[in-house]
Amino acid sequence: MTVGGLKENGIRRAEIIEHIPLASQVFQLKLHAPDVAAVAVPGQFVNVYLNDAAMLLPRPIGVADATDAQVTLIYAVAGRGTELLSRYASGTCVRLLGPNGNGYNLGAIGAHALLIGGGLGVPPLLFAAKRIRERGGARITAVLGYKDEPYCLRGMKLFCDSVYGISERAAPVSELSARASGTEAAGSEPKCDGKTGNVMDLLTSTEVGEELDAGNATVLSCGPAPMLRAVARWAQMRGIRAQVSLEERMGCGYGACVCCTCAVKPREEPAGGREASADETAGRTDLNGGIGGRFESEGERRGLVRRKVCTDGPVFQSDEIVWGDD
Amino acid sequence: MIDMRVDICGVKWKNPVAAAAGTFVAAESGKYYDPNLPGAVTTKGVSLAPWPGNPTPRVAETYGGMLNAVGLENPGVDAYISGELKYLKERGVTVIANVAGHSADEYCAVVRKLSETDVDMLELNVSCPNVAAGGMAFGVDRNAVGELTGRVRKLTDKPVIVKLSPNVTDICDIAAAAEDAGADAVSLINTLVGMRIDIRSGKPVLANVTGGLSGPAVKPVAVAMVYRVAKRVRIPVIGMGGIMTGADAMEFLLAGASAVEVGTAALLDPNALPRIIEELDVCVAGRSAAQIHGSKTGWG
Ligand SMILES: Cc1cc2nc3c(=O)[nH]c(=O)nc-3n(C[C@H](O)[C@H](O)[C@H](O)COP(=O)(O)OP(=O)(O)OC[C@H]3O[C@@H](n4cnc5c(N)ncnc54)[C@H](O)[C@@H]3O)c2cc1C
Ligand SMILES: Cc1cc2nc3c(=O)[nH]c(=O)nc-3n(C[C@H](O)[C@H](O)[C@H](O)COP(=O)(O)O)c2cc1C
Numbered sequence: 001m002t003v004g005g006l007k008e009n010g011i012r013r014a015e016i017i018e019h020i021p022l023a024s025q026v027f028q029l030k031l032h033a034p035d036v037a038a039v040a041v042p043g044q045f046v047n048v049y050l051n052d053a054a055m056l057l058p059r060p061i062g063v064a065d066a067t068d069a070q071v072t073l074i075y076a077v078a079g080r081g082t083e084l085l086s087r088y089a090s091g092t093c094v095r096l097l098g099p100n101g102n103g104y105n106l107g108a109i110g111a112h113a114l115l116i117g118g119g120l121g122v123p124p125l126l127f128a129a130k131r132i133r134e135r136g137g138a139r140i141t142a143v144l145g146y147k148d149e150p151y152c153l154r155g156m157k158l159f160c161d162s163v164y165g166i167s168e169r170a171a172p173v174s175e176l177s178a179r180a181s182g183t184e185a186a187g188s189e190p191k192c193d194g195k196t197g198n199v200m201d202l203l204t205s206t207e208v209g210e211e212l213d214a215g216n217a218t219v220l221s222c223g224p225a226p227m228l229r230a231v232a233r234w235a236q237m238r239g240i241r242a243q244v245s246l247e248e249r250m251g252c253g254y255g256a257c258v259c260c261t262c263a264v265k266p267r268e269e270p271a272g273g274r275e276a277s278a279d280e281t282a283g284r285t286d287l288n289g290g291i292g293g294r295f296e297s298e299g300e301r302r303g304l305v306r307r308k309v310c311t312d313g314p315v316f317q318s319d320e321i322v323w324g325d326d
Numbered sequence: 327m328i329d330m331r332v333d334i335c336g337v338k339w340k341n342p343v344a345a346a347a348g349t350f351v352a353a354e355s356g357k358y359y360d361p362n363l364p365g366a367v368t369t370k371g372v373s374l375a376p377w378p379g380n381p382t383p384r385v386a387e388t389y390g391g392m393l394n395a396v397g398l399e400n401p402g403v404d405a406y407i408s409g410e411l412k413y414l415k416e417r418g419v420t421v422i423a424n425v426a427g428h429s430a431d432e433y434c435a436v437v438r439k440l441s442e443t444d445v446d447m448l449e450l451n452v453s454c455p456n457v458a459a460g461g462m463a464f465g466v467d468r469n470a471v472g473e474l475t476g477r478v479r480k481l482t483d484k485p486v487i488v489k490l491s492p493n494v495t496d497i498c499d500i501a502a503a504a505e506d507a508g509a510d511a512v513s514l515i516n517t518l519v520g521m522r523i524d525i526r527s528g529k530p531v532l533a534n535v536t537g538g539l540s541g542p543a544v545k546p547v548a549v550a551m552v553y554r555v556a557k558r559v560r561i562p563v564i565g566m567g568g569i570m571t572g573a574d575a576m577e578f579l580l581a582g583a584s585a586v587e588v589g590t591a592a593l594l595d596p597n598a599l600p601r602i603i604e605e606l607d608v609c610v611a612g613r614s615a616a617q618i619h620g621s622k623t624g625w626g
C-alpha cells in the first residue's frame with residue numbers, strides 16, 4: 001500500500017518478547033513482529049539494527065521460526081553488536097527490516113529432504129524442517145555440526161525423521177542426546193556415536209549413507225563457507241541438487257549498496273522459494289543488466305555474473321556458485 | 327507542504343534532495359518509496375564495459391559511519407541505458423547518471439552514449455577512492471579535472487556536474503578548475519579514504535585494504551568543504567556527506583549548497599529519503615530564500 005509515495009514496508013520497531021540463552025554465547029530472541037512473521041519463509045533473514053549510534057550497520061540474522069505474530073531469531077555473540085544485543089531484556093524494542101532475500105525453494109524438494117547445518121546455520125534449517133513437515137510428503141534427515149554445545153536439537157527432533165549431531169570439541173554424546181531427549185518427538189533420537197568431528201564426517205558416515213535416497217534427495221544447507229563448499233562438492237558427486245545459504249558482509253541488506261555480491265554462473269531461474277510479486281518481476285525483467293543484474297557482453301562471455309547475496313540470495317543453487325577455488 | 331522546487335543548471339527538481347550515487351537501485355529502493363519523490367536520483371557509477379568490482383568484504387562499520395570498497399561494480403553503460411535508466415525514465419524520474427572510467431577516453435565514451443539518452447544530468451565521478459586507475463586519480467589533480475571536464479563539456483549538452491573528492495590539499499582549487507573548464511555544477515563530498523584493521527586477525531577488514539568513509543561521521547568535514555567551495559565558485563554546489571535528517575540537509579543549504587544528496591542514510595533506512603524531505607520541509611518553513619542560503623548572502 002502506498003501513502004504519499006511511501007510504501008508501508010520499511011523498518012519497524014519490534015518488542016522483545018523473550019530472550020533466553022540456548023548454549024554458551026548463543027541466544028534465542030523472540031520478537032513481536034506480525035508483518036514479518038506473516039510472510040517470512042525459511043532461508044530469509046531480517047536486518048536487526050542496534051540502539052547505538054556507533055553501530056549503524058544492520059546485523060543480518062536468519063529467521064529461525066515465524067508463528068502468529070512472532071519471529072524467532074537464534075544468534076551467537078560474534079562481536080560488538082551481537083554482544084550488545086544479548087544484553088537487551090524483554091520489553092526492549094529493536095528496529096527490524098525484513099524479511100529480506102530469497103529463501104529455500106521448498107517446492108523443489110523430492111521425497112527425501114537432507115538438511116545439512118553447521119553452527120549458526122542450524123536455526124534457519126529448523127524453520128525449514130518445520131515447514132517441510134507441514135507440507136508433508138518428504139522424509140527429513142538433519143545432519144548437524146557444532147563447534148561446542150549443540151542447540152536446536154529438540155526442535156529438529158520434532159520435525160525430522162532422523163537427526164544426526166556431531167560436535168568438534170565438547171563432550172558430544174551426553175550433550176547431544178541429553179539435550180535432545182525428553183520430548184514426545186515424532187522423529188527418532190538424535191544419533192551420535194560419541195566421536196568428535198564435523199558435518200562432513202557425519203555426512204560420509206555409514207549411517208547417513210544408508211539413509212540417503214540419492215535419487216530423490218534434495219539438500220538444504222546453511223553454515224560456514226568451507227562447509228558449504230564441501231557439501232556442494234559432496235552433493236555434486238552424487239548428482240543431488242543442493243540449495244545453500246551464503247553469508248556476506250552487508251551494507252544495507254536490501255539490495256542498494258552492492259557490497260554483498262558473489263560470483264555465480266549464469267542461470268535461468270532464481271533458486272529462491274519466495275514467489276516474486278508481479279511488481280518485482282516487472283522490475284527485475286526491466287532491470288536485467290541493471291545494477292547487480294546479469295552482466296552482458298564482455299562479462300557474460302567470461303561467464304561472469306555477480307549477484308547480491310542479500311536480494312538474489314542468500315539461498316542459491318550450489319552448482320551456480322563460483323566457489324573460491326573453482 | 328511548501329514549495330521546495332529548485333532549478334539546478336536548468337533542470338527542475340521538485341525538492342532539493344537527491345539520492346546519492348551508489349546508494350540507490352531502482353528495483354530495490356523503489357520497493358520502499360516512489361523514486362519520483364526525491365528531487366532527483368543519482369544512479370551508481372557506470373563505466374563503458376562491465377566492471378566486476380572489488381573482492382569482498384567490501385564494507386566495514388566505523389563509529390558513526392561506514393567504509394565501503396565496492397569498486398564500482400556495474401554492468402556497463404549499454405546495460406545501464408536499456409535497464410536502470412529506461413526503467414526510471416519511463417516513470418518520469420529526474421535522473422543523474424554517475425559516470426566512471428579508467429581513463430579520460432573511457433569517461434568520454436560513456437558520456438557520448440549517455441548524451442543520446444533522455445538522462446537529465448551527468449555527474450562525473452572523479453573521486454572514487456576504490457578503483458586503481460581513474461576515479462580519484464583524476465579528482466586529486468586540478469589539471470586532470472580541468473582537461474576531463476573540458477573534453478566532456480564539448481561532447482554533450484547535458485548539464486555536467488563534477489563530483490569532488492575530499493582527499494585533496496585544497497578542494498576549492500579543484501572546484502575552480504572544474505568551473506573554469508565548463509562544469510555546470512559541482513557536487514561534494516565523495517568518501518574520505520579510510521581503513522580498519524581487525525585486531526584478532528591482524529588484517530585489514532576490507533579486502534581492498536582501504537575504503538571510503540561515509541555517514542554522519544563525515545558531516546562536519548563535508549559542511550566545511552561545501553561552505554568553502556560555495557564561496558569560491560559561481561556555479562551551483564550540491565552538498566552531501568553524512569546527511570541523516572532534514573536538519574542535516576538544512577545545514578548544507580545554509581552552508582551554500584543549492585541542493586543535497588543523501589547516501590549512507592538510505593542504506594541504513596530504505597525510507598530515509600522521504601523522511602528527510604519531510605523533515606526539511608519543516609526546517610525551511612517560514613524562512614526566505616536568503617535565509618535558507620545564508621552563506622551565499624554573506625554571513626561568513
Ligand atoms: C544472510 C545472513 C544470515 C545470518 N544469520 C545468522 C543467524 O541466524 N545467526 C547468527 O548468529 N548469525 C547469523 N549471521 C551472521 C551475523 O550477521 C553476524 O554474526 C553478525 O552480524 C555479527 O555482528 P557483530 O556486531 O556481533 O560483529 P562485528 O564484527 O562487530 O560486526 C561488524 C559488522 O560486520 C558485520 N558482520 C560481522 N560478522 C558477520 C558475518 N559473519 N556475516 C555477515 N556480517 C557480519 C556485522 O553485521 C556488522 O555490520 C547471518 C549473516 C548473514 C549474512
Ligand atoms: C556503498 C557506497 C557506494 C558508493 N558508490 C558511489 C558511486 O558509484 N559513485 C560516486 O560518485 N559516489 C559513490 N559513493 C559516494 C556517495 O555517493 C557519497 O558521495 C558519500 O557516501 C557521502 O555521502 P553520505 O555520507 O550521505 O553517504 C558511494 C557511497 C557508498 C556508501
Ligand code: FES
Nearest residue numbers: 253255257258310
Ligand atoms: S548488502 Fe547492500 S546490496 Fe546487499
